[in-house]
Structures are given as structure tokens and as C-alpha cells.
Amino acid sequence: MAETTGIKVASNLPIISIAPWLNGADAPGRLSTAAALHAACLEFGFFYLDISSFVDPEEPEELAKLAREFFSLPQEEKDKIWLGHQDHARGYARLKENVTNGKADNHEAIDLYRPVEQPDKTKPLWGENQWPTLPQFREKYEVWIHKMKVLGMAVMEAMSVGLGMRPDEWDQLRTQVDDSFWVMRIIGYPPLPNDEDGFSCGAHKDYGCLTFLWADPTRNALQVFLPEPFVAVENPGHAPVEEGIERGAWISADPISGCVVCNIGEMWEIWTQGLYKSTLHRVIHRGSNYRFVSIPFFFEPNFNAVVAPLPAAKRLQQDDSQKKPAGTYSPTVYGDFLLKKVGGNFAQGKGKYD
């Protein structure tokens, strides 16, 4: 199904309801969501997922409250779960400890990863998660993790249909993501001083499949880079590019209640030979309020998944109506790719995994 109907644009990016894929709805509802995902991934690589049928709005609010409590603790309390006590990836990262494009990010965070069976903190990424001891913290976040994993599988399956994959092809792809090496970050952003350049989080693409970002209602913090459209110019049969959307520019992706911001990671670029874009994004938070919290959940492939261009994407690339030239993408083991990326996250010339 390569047609592109059903895109609704609000706050500049499409809003897509995942309800049909979570609530056992009828086939037409599912197909329309799948088509909308396909269109959004071709054109933007970034969209809003309406998850209000699945998540009570109080749930993430509750998580944000717990996160604020943690970030308000004295530094020495937070340092008790510092990532240096484990594998240098799992745990609390101090303000400016994360690095993007060689520059320190103006945020602090707790990073959590899928637990592994035989933890070994001397092995990159293979340590144990470190949780704050605040009452209910871990319990509440574990409920969220569970939900985001369910959401991840649902969106992946819907995307497989949107891309035109047959059920047997989905069965195959499913084995690459059914034991997701997920990541969750709980991020606190103090405002950047007005007289200081820099980023709250520098421009980057996400690494894996799907990012589901919940953020508190602070505006103008998260920005997405929308490249010039190739589709509207070169493919008149394709979905029109909505008027009023500025391309070749950074636009704000402000939070919308009942939705998470969703973007696709670099593995989708490989699976589709570049047909789906993994979009650059960054955070610049100025202003007076401590933008306390964003909670990105990264639904990723299995650690050992070998990610390679999908036959369905090749079929689409050969289709006359798809004029975008295929990029060259070699098969990539997700875990190897991740290790390289995480190494760079602390590398101001002293990355642990370099």
C-alpha cells in the first residue's frame, strides 16, 4: 500500500492515531493508519502519534513529577546512581556530561536500557540499570516501559503494512525487533543562559527504529529539521506537500496533549534504503522555566539483529512513481552500531569506548 492518504497536519506535523492497531479495530481503520504512517515517513520522518486510547494523560504527568523530584535532589544524591558506577551508559549523567557533535549538551538525564541476563559492568552497555530510590519511581516507569514496548510492536507492524510488506515478510522483520534493546532517557533541561551559545541537546538522528517522546508542555524547545521535499517536485502523483510548512528549515515540534512525538531512527533508513528519512533534531531551551522533563523511549531492534534493506522497500524503489534514488546501505548489526554511537556520547576526546 503505497498510496498516501489520511495525513492531518497540525502544529506543522501530521497527527496519526494508532488506536486501530492497539484496540483491534476494523481493517479500514488499520489501513488508513498504515497509509498515514507511510506518508509521514516518506515526507517528514517525524510525526505525532495519538496514544490517548492507550495512555491516560495523568500517567506521563505522574512520571514527570517523579523525574522533577529526582532532579531537585542534591547533587550528591543524584550522583549515587551516576553512570560511572556501572558501564558508563546506564545511570545518571550529570549536566553537560552528554556530548553531541563534540559539544557538551545542557541537560542531565537518567539513561536506562533493556536489562541483560548476565550483567558485567566492565563490558560496554552490559551493566545494570540504576534506579532512583524514590518511592514508586521504578514501579511507575516500568509500567511505562511495558506500554512503550507494546506501542513499538504495534507501530512496527502498522509500518510494515504501510510499506507494502506481506504478512510473511512482517513475520521475518518481527524477529528483528521482538526482543527490543530499548533505551529510555529521563531528561532534565535547565534553560540555556541567554548569553551562552550551545545546545540543550545538539543536532542528531536517533539510532534505531522508533522514538516515542513525551515532553512537558514547554514550547520551542524541540526542533526538527525538514529537508527540502523531493517528492512534491519530482513525483506529481504523490501526496502534496502541505501548504504552510516551511522546508529546508528547523521547525518546532511542540508537545500535543494525548500524543507522543515519534521519529524514526537510522535503522529505518537502512531497511528502506533511504526512502524513509531519519530526521535531524535538536533541543534549544531558553527562557525562564526549568524545562524539567522529557522522556524519550527508544524502541530499537534486538541487539543482534542484522538490519538490511527490505524486499518491500526495493519493490517500492523500482516502482515508477517513486523517483527517489536508492542509497547504498550495507547490512548493519544493530548492537555494533549502538556501541559506536554510545561511545561518542561522552567523547570530548575521552570517550570510554573509542
Ligand SMILES: N=C(N)NCCCC[C@H](N)C(=O)O
Ligand atoms: N539513543 C539515542 N537516540 N539517544 C540520542 C542521544 C542523542 C545525542 C547523542 N549525544 C548523540 O551524539 O547522538
Ligand SMILES: O=C(O)CCC(=O)C(=O)O
Ligand atoms: O528531549 C527532547 O525533546 C529530545 C531528546 C532527544 O532527541 C534524544 O534524547 O534523542
Ligand SMILES: [Fe+2]
Ligand atoms: Fe533524539
